[in-house]
Amino acid sequence: MKKGKVPYSILELASVPAGSSTGDVFKNSLLLAQNAEKWGYTRFWLAEHHNMISIASSATPVLIGHIAGGTKSIRVGSGGVMLPNHAPLIVAEQFGTLGSLFPHRIDLGLGRAPGTDQETAYAIRRERMHAAYRFPEEVGEIQHYFADDNADEKVRAYVAEGVDVPLYILGSSTDSAHLAARKGLPYAFASHFAPTHLFEALNVYYNEFQPSAALQEPYTIACVNVVAADTDEQAELLASSLVRMVLGILTNNRDQLRPPAPLEPQIRAFMDEPAFQRFLHYAFVGSKETVKEKTSDFLQKTGVNEIMVASHMYSSQDRLKSYELFAELMGEM
Incomplete structure (x- = not known):
């Protein structure tokens, strides 16, 4: 593990528990961010997903403004803006505005996936497939819009x-x-749902990194799922909501987050399937000591600079407790 304290952060998907309104979800997201700030979390990122009954983080910049406006110091950003869904100029204007409203607190994470199915992606941006191939160029466009030497350009994002x-x-x-x-930018890997290429991707990034005005040395973030509770047994029960959510994703039968309940034999059998095992390979479920051991092992093996946590739990209070326990164990490490 790297020397010194490893920063820890949150990836918020604004999961929708059954029986909750979207307004309830957003209130709970803000409550989590306010507590995360108190517990020493470095940043609070919001994902972008569309046409999903179980996830409310679709209007990412709006939610970032909501969270940043209700907190004081924690960094708030996108994990991420799915750039092929958007015109680079609009992204620059949105995040330039956020950066002026909340100075030195806004992060702009950029991804190339649609964050939804192909039909919905087409509804968002008709030429999305072309934009996906232009992802490197569009990242460069955004960088240019944020530069302070654009006086001679015909199209500018003044804000x-x-x-x-x-x-x-x-x-x-x-x-x-x-x-x-190649661009000398920090790199965040989605190992919370796609762990297969984690180590290969990290090696590529470290071996090919070129220093830039933005970053002199490589900086990596990896995301994991965490469900922490007072005991292993309690955490495993709480994680049953996550298990059912993943089952719905893999079988294309998505639903809102269900209350924790003992898992039926057929679900336990499905959990042995390779697709399920891959999806939740980095799901740390258990007591604080259990999660601490798994987290320490993950940090030692990956060497990442920062760890980010996603947590899908039915109860807002149980989720707050889980994140508080994670902050405690990171402080102890």
């Missing part, structure tokens, strides 16, 4: 020029690792 909004490249395979390294 973004010179504003401090660091860019992060997100990835779940090796493709974006090459780009992050």
Whole structure:
């Protein structure tokens, strides 16, 4: 493990528990962010997903403004903006505005996946497939819009020029690792649902990294799932909501987050399937000591600079307790 304290952060998908309104979900997201700030979390990132009954984080910049406006110091950002869904100029204007409203607190994480199915992606942006191939160029466009020397350009994002909004490249395979390294930008890997290429992608990034004005040395973030409770047994019961959610994703039968309940034999059998094992390979479930051991092992093996946590739990109070326990164990490490 790297020397010194490893920063720890949150990836918020704004999961929708059954029986909750979208307004309830957003209130709970803000409550989590306010407590995370108190517990020493470095950043609070919001994902972008569309046409999903179980996830409410679709209007990412709006939610970032909501969270940043209700907190004081924690960094707030996108994990990420799915760039092929959006025009680079609009992204620069949105995040330039956020960066001016909340100085030195906004992060702009950029990903190339749609964050939804293909039909919905087409509804979002008709030429999305072309934009996906232009991801490196569109990242460069955003960087240019944020530059402070654009006086001679015909098209400018005035609200973004010179504003401090660091860019992060997100990835779940090796493709974006090459780009992050080439551009000298920090790299965040989605190992919470796509762990297969984690080590390969990290190696690509470290080996190909080129220092830039933004970053002199490589900086990596990896995301894991965490469900922590007072005992292993309690955590495993709480994690049953996550298990059922993943089952719905893998069988294309998505639903809102269900209350924790003992798992039926057929679900336990499905948990042995390779697809399920891959999806939740980095799901740390258990007491504080159990999660601490798994987290320590993960940090030692990956060597990442920062760990990010996603947590899908039915009860807001149980989720707060889980994140508090994780902050405690990171403080102890």
